[in-house]
Amino acid sequence: MNVKSGIQRALFAAALAMAALAFVEPAAAGYVRTNVVLRSGPNAHVPAVGMVLAGSRLHLYGCEKGYRWCDVSVAGRRGWMSSRYVNMTYHDKTVLLPTYIHMMQRPNIAVVPFNIDSYWSSNYSDFYFYDEIGAWRNVDWGHDE
Template sequence: MFAKRNLLLMGVVLLGSAGLAQAQMSATTATDLDVRTGPGPQYPSVGMATRGSEASLDGCIQGSSWCRIDVNGMRGWVDAEALSVEQNGNPVVVEEHYSQLGVPTITYSTTDQTTTGSVSPSPDDELIGPVSEVDAVAPPTEVRTYITQNRVNTVRLRGNVVVGATLPQSVVIHRIPDYQYSYVEVNRQPVLVDPNTRRIVYVYQ
């Protein structure tokens, strides 16, 4: 009876672990690729994920090669042929083994956003500048702690709060001690900014 109970418990643990693995599916970028605001090359780029970056895979659109991921502080859409998942110790391309991997199916609508803000800009607010490619940034936890402890007034701007977007000259950015990037809060979203180019280099979710 004792052995049987242990086997049953082991089965529960294994089932729970399998469910957890699917909910938190990890993937790796097989090449440098643009992370986009929507499932298609026509959508603007949020930024570039470099080859070999670890990503969290939300799922893919059924009948499409586009998947939504979180990678290097960016959240957006990439082509499944540029993603690989480890299976039995070997990397396999997501697009080629979609069903075998059990990748979740998700949908997309025009209301989907790669970043969220709880302040809605008005038509009179300034517009965020053009989006350019920037190097991926992985800020240390101490930076987030500093931003949390030193809150600033949010700035309302029209446009997508995404990596690579340029902030208007009127926006005051705030220095972070002993760190190369500054910060500001846009539409209640903390972002890191390159003080030289005024481009957003990281968006906190």
């Protein structure tokens, strides 16, 4: 195999992996605890993509390491929400997601990474803030509630 075809195969494999992340199936279902802003990334300072009403059903794709922010979809809109606003059902009781994670020895909620380029390209390419993606690449994603 020559170098060029090896690079092409590696790029093709990377593109497939990125595309697969965009179509990940929801891992769990939950409900929104209170009215909350849905965000374009795991940080309260990134652009909002909508308001979600209390009681809305959501699909949980996974959460960042530490389970502070979660990748969700609500009524067809994909975005990030603080886990403090997500209710889960555990033994017929409603509990906040952080409590659910603590109670479960092996939670069935995936730890998912956030890559602004692939996530925004898959979900927000037609939003007003998409052209500002370069300015958002330097956000410290790990230090925000």
